Amino acid sequence: xxxxxxxxxxxxxxxxxxxxxxxxxxxxxxxxxxxxxxxxxxxxxxxxxxxxxxxxxxxxxxxxxxxxxxxxxxxxxxxxxxxxxxxxxxxxxxxxxxxxxxxxxxxxxxxxxxxxxxxxxxxxxxxxxxxxxxxxxxxxxxxxxxxxxxxxxxxxxxxxxxxxxxxxxxxxxxxxxxxxxxxxxxxxxxxxxxxxxxxxxxxxxxxxxxxxxxxxxxxxxxxxxxxxxxxxxxxxxxxxxxxxxxxxxxxxxxxxxxxxxxxxxxxxxxxxxxxxxxxxxx
Amino acid sequence: xxxxxxxxxxxxxxxxxxxxxxxxxxxxxxxxxxxxxxxxxxxxxxxxxxxxxxxxxxxxxxxxxxxxxxxxxxxxxxxxxxxxxxxxxxxxxxxxxxxxxxxxxxxxxxxxxxxxxxxxxxxxxxxxxxxxxxxxxxxxxxxxxxxxxxxxxxxxxxxxxxxxxxxxxxxxxxxxxxxxxxxxxxxxxxxxxxxxxxxxxxxxxxxxxxxxxxxxxxxxxxxxxxxxxxxxxxxxxxxxxxxxxxxx
Numbered sequence: 001x002x003x004x005x006x007x008x009x010x011x012x013x014x015x016x017x018x019x020x021x022x023x024x025x026x027x028x029x030x031x032x033x034x035x036x037x038x039x040x041x042x043x044x045x046x047x048x049x050x051x052x053x054x055x056x057x058x059x060x061x062x063x064x065x066x067x068x069x070x071x072x073x074x075x076x077x078x079x080x081x082x083x084x085x086x087x088x089x090x091x092x093x094x095x096x097x098x099x100x101x102x103x104x105x106x107x108x109x110x111x112x113x114x115x116x117x118x119x120x121x122x123x124x125x126x127x128x129x130x131x132x133x134x135x136x137x138x139x140x141x142x143x144x145x146x147x148x149x150x151x152x153x154x155x156x157x158x159x160x161x162x163x164x165x166x167x168x169x170x171x172x173x174x175x176x177x178x179x180x181x182x183x184x185x186x187x188x189x190x191x192x193x194x195x196x197x198x199x200x201x202x203x204x205x206x207x208x209x210x211x212x213x214x215x216x217x218x219x220x221x222x223x224x225x226x227x228x229x230x231x232x233x234x235x236x237x238x239x240x241x242x243x244x245x246x247x248x249x250x251x252x253x254x255x256x257x258x259x260x261x262x263x264x265x266x267x268x269x270x271x272x273x274x275x276x277x278x279x280x281x282x
Numbered sequence: 283x284x285x286x287x288x289x290x291x292x293x294x295x296x297x298x299x300x301x302x303x304x305x306x307x308x309x310x311x312x313x314x315x316x317x318x319x320x321x322x323x324x325x326x327x328x329x330x331x332x333x334x335x336x337x338x339x340x341x342x343x344x345x346x347x348x349x350x351x352x353x354x355x356x357x358x359x360x361x362x363x364x365x366x367x368x369x370x371x372x373x374x375x376x377x378x379x380x381x382x383x384x385x386x387x388x389x390x391x392x393x394x395x396x397x398x399x400x401x402x403x404x405x406x407x408x409x410x411x412x413x414x415x416x417x418x419x420x421x422x423x424x425x426x427x428x429x430x431x432x433x434x435x436x437x438x439x440x441x442x443x444x445x446x447x448x449x450x451x452x453x454x455x456x457x458x459x460x461x462x463x464x465x466x467x468x469x470x471x472x473x474x475x476x477x478x479x480x481x482x483x484x485x486x487x488x489x490x491x492x493x494x495x496x497x498x499x500x501x502x503x504x505x506x507x508x509x510x511x512x513x514x515x516x517x518x519x520x521x522x523x524x525x526x527x528x529x530x
Binding site: 145148149150151153154156157160161167168169 | 352365366369377380389391435
């Protein structure tokens with residue numbers, strides 16, 4: 001494995017970490033199984049691509065892409081909370097709808113971005129890694145502080161014991177919507193970043209992103225655990241870094257890229273089985 | 283003060299009346315204990331007051347206004363429902379404190395010293411578990427935390443629904459002593475459900491017996507003070523043909 005190969009994997013893992021956070025927030029904090037990322041990730045990419053083609057500043061394009069995906073998260077939570085649709089189903093419905101929206105935005109299924117601006121350097125890969133590390137550290141810091149505020153405490157209460165939270169006059173709807181917005185923003189940011197990094201947008205780029213992020217989360221939790229708030233916050237980042245390197249290793253030793261999704265699914269199942277065994281031993 | 287004005291509650295479109303034309307008036311500082319056999323309407327009464335049920339007829343008022351869930355704090359038998367067992371002791375107590383102070387974005391760890399002081403005042407060594415998730419504490423300790431959480435949220439009305447029934451006798455005494463002391467200090471209006479007649483007589487300053495959804499006996503503070511325990515027991519046994527668990 002060359003150093004460039006390692007760096008490329010590292011870049012992708014730092015972006016995947018953002019999606020892993022978007023999975024962790026609803027899944028672990030809200031107890032809300034969510035597939036919104038499958039649609040929010042390409043939505044972020046599509047919005048960012050469209051705005052870049054309109055010559056918008058790349059940072060502004062990222063912010064708008066994040067908000068667009070955040071609103072998709074809010075829509076998923078509203079479909080679940082107001083229409084009482086199962087959380088997974090709500091995510092699938094919206095993701096399916098977003099496919100058409102993305103096609104409308106882009107006008108065609110894939111777009112190569114030539115002569116558009118980007119937050120990334122085309123020549124300096126270490127700068128790109130540094131930039132993503134800063135973004136990720138900022139996210140971790142914000143999340144870590146936020147969950148330690150009284151506001152964050154209430155948000156965690158909504159996920160852990162919604163009936164009790166409701167009894168304490170906490171609006172489950174508002175806190176769920178807020179969390180889903182934040183999670184959606186993370187996914188949208190990741191979608192926008194990957195587009196600016198690869199200078200390419202494909203409408204089908206969200207397929208399988210949830211399973212990749214879930215694998216990252218599961219691996220992270222297997223390494224650091226999820227029994228404390230600190231561990232919960234570190235796990236997605238740690239998992240994404242390790243998962244992407246595992247992917248790199250298995251590809252370099254001959255696994256066909258077409259088998260990667262099968263490998264990822266199997267890896268998730270193995271990690272879940274390991275965690276289950278560990279729980280039984282305790 | 284708490285007022286129930288002609289409150290009725292029935293289920294199945296009126297086919298199953300549970301609370302019948304109930305009128306009740308509790309003053310600040312009243313520790314009213316409700317006893318009654320199974321099916322007498324005790325839990326329904328609690329759920330009506332806590333806002334979980336809406337009366338079919340009548341009104342429930344707190345200090346002259348319709349009661350809201352902001353006015354009430356409840357401690358129930360199932361401690362897993364009344365606390366967040368995955369969170370630490372500090373987080374649980376800070377959660378209740380945040381209900382009162384509403385400081386939003388301040389870090390809850392700032393409350394640590396306040397919480398430690400309050401735990402030390404209990405004198406049962408809970409302060410050493412401040413960073414321990416509640417699921418690792420005993421049932422009695424958790425119930426103590428649940429009661430503490432209800433009390434520090436400064437409600438206008440405290441509801442205790444058989445909250446000592448699942449814990450051992452020594453912890454029951456500690457918990458009840460703490461509850462009674464806090465109620466007196468805060469001059470809080472309280473309503474407690476119990477199956478134990480001796481607990482009712484020992485802790486309550488107002489005793490109410492329910493039977494088939496109606497108040498069949500109401501012993502005021504003055505009447506209770508004037509009667510001996512034996513007399514009170516006779517009175518209660520006379521008023522129902524009861525299956526209460528008397529342990530005196």
